[in-house]
Amino acid sequence: MQTRTLRSDLMLLLTAAIWGLAFVAQRLGMEHVGPFTFNASRFFLGALSLLPLLLFFKPEVKTIDTTAKKPISLWLGGAMAGMLLFMGAALQQVGLQYTTAGKAGFITGLYIILVPMLALFWGQRTGRNTWLGALLAVVGLYLLSINDDFSLSYGDLLQLIGAFFWAGxxxxIGWLSPQLDAIRLSIVQFFTCGVISLIAAFIAETPQIADIAAGWQPIAYAGLLSVGVAYTLQVVAQKxxxxxxxxxxxxxxxxxxVIGGYLMLNELLSLKAMIGCGLMLAGMLISQINPKQKPMVETAH
Structure with missing residues (x-):
């Protein structure tokens, strides 16, 4: 049992590393393509990377309450999740043009605290630890992102707005997962996000096959590793x-x-920003230690 737990923890740690370093890939990818073109390429590739899992994982058998309303269809549920995914990913990708990978990672991570807070609107109660974690995170965000003139930089603001969409x-996903097969839902939502991103790319950018080919390495990392491999590791580990x-x-x-931004992009954070990162991480951890809470950690990076 201990060996299984250790193996699962290592899988989750590797997943966190892949997702964290994906912020570096996302910044490098925009040296060749625009943010919407990058996201379109990434999520189409991510959807394709999950297709082989259909051969290894049987469809989940869901218990349907015959007295309840008709369950939502896979296509409608996937489309709804894909639209939220598009908003979060678009704000994150555009924002990365104006902020560092490390700061983007920490601000995006605030969704962990925002989830139980937003759930209050659906009548779900949350513990004191969530409010303490939120307070620490707000102080940390102030130290990390607020400028001397008390303004929030444009890139950090986009990441903060995006965190609300990630939480949503x-x-x-928490609402849809009891009704739909997780892998099939992910494929549909990634494909939906890719389609919307492609439409946005043709409106705001000029997608070129040559540019996508030039940025194939960061696109492949963000699509195959961040979506395909990391998603599989998370699903297996959380069992x-x-x-x-x-x-x-x-x-x-x-x-x-932060580590990836420092090693690969030469991004440096001030002492004040590092303290802010520490407070935000502490807030994230504290918000999760209540044993009565069962937070959703399904994500799409």
Missing amino acids: HVLM STPASHAAIILSLEAVFA
């Missing part, structure tokens, strides 16, 4: 790991984003 996406425990490990994604 998690809640949407034997409590959701709250998994969320704590996956929150280390932000730390890997």
